[in-house]
Amino acid sequence: MTTLTAREVEVLRLIAAGFTYEEIAEQLDIGIGGAKGTSSRMMMRLGALNAPHAVLLGVQAGILEGRAKKRPGPPRQPLTARQAQVLTAAEDGAPLSTVARRLNTTPQQVSARLSESYLRLGVTHLPRGQRRAAAVAEARRRGLIPNQQKDAA
CATH class of the missing domain: 1.10.10.10 (Winged helix-like DNA-binding domain superfamily/Winged helix DNA-binding domain)
Structure with a gap:
């Protein structure tokens, strides 16, 4: 063995x-x-x-039991820290270039992290224009990103 x-x-x-x-x-x-x-x-x-x-x-070899299982739920976080950060920075619907400037990265990196987030949060079946808002809502519902706190000024 x-x-x-x-x-x-x-x-x-x-x-x-x-x-x-x-x-x-x-x-x-x-x-x-x-x-x-x-x-x-x-x-x-x-x-x-x-x-x-x-x-x-x-x-x-008997090292793993039975069939390989799908990703476990807890304790694994559905989003990496960077994915959560990008999703939070993009929650207002700003263009990728704007979000990239906010995070000091490239629009391609922002796009990649958002796409990964959509997949993990299960919103890829939605039309492209609805995915970001749905992902933000789902991430908030799961407590993965903070709720938006706007001060009434």
Whole structure:
């Protein structure tokens, strides 16, 4: 039987749940390089060609139980800190270029984080013009971004 370290098993379970390396690093409080390195060592020990193959081999070896499961709900945060930050900065419907200036980044990065947020919050089925508002509302409902507090002046 293939022997994996406890950390490698953790990484394998998170990969099986659909987490990205960035999310794995965040979950395990390690750097992205550490997550990738652990994953690489785990795949080498299993003889896996890629991450999905590692999951299959992990199930076959009895390291993972049954079929790989979908992403678990809690304790995983549905949005990364950056996704929540971008969604909050974009909640007023401002153009991507304006939001990018607010966050000192590029419009492409803002677009990518918003798209990821839409997927995670389950609003991708809506028309493009409605996704941002729906994502903001859903994130607020789940307590992932703060409620808008406008002072009546």
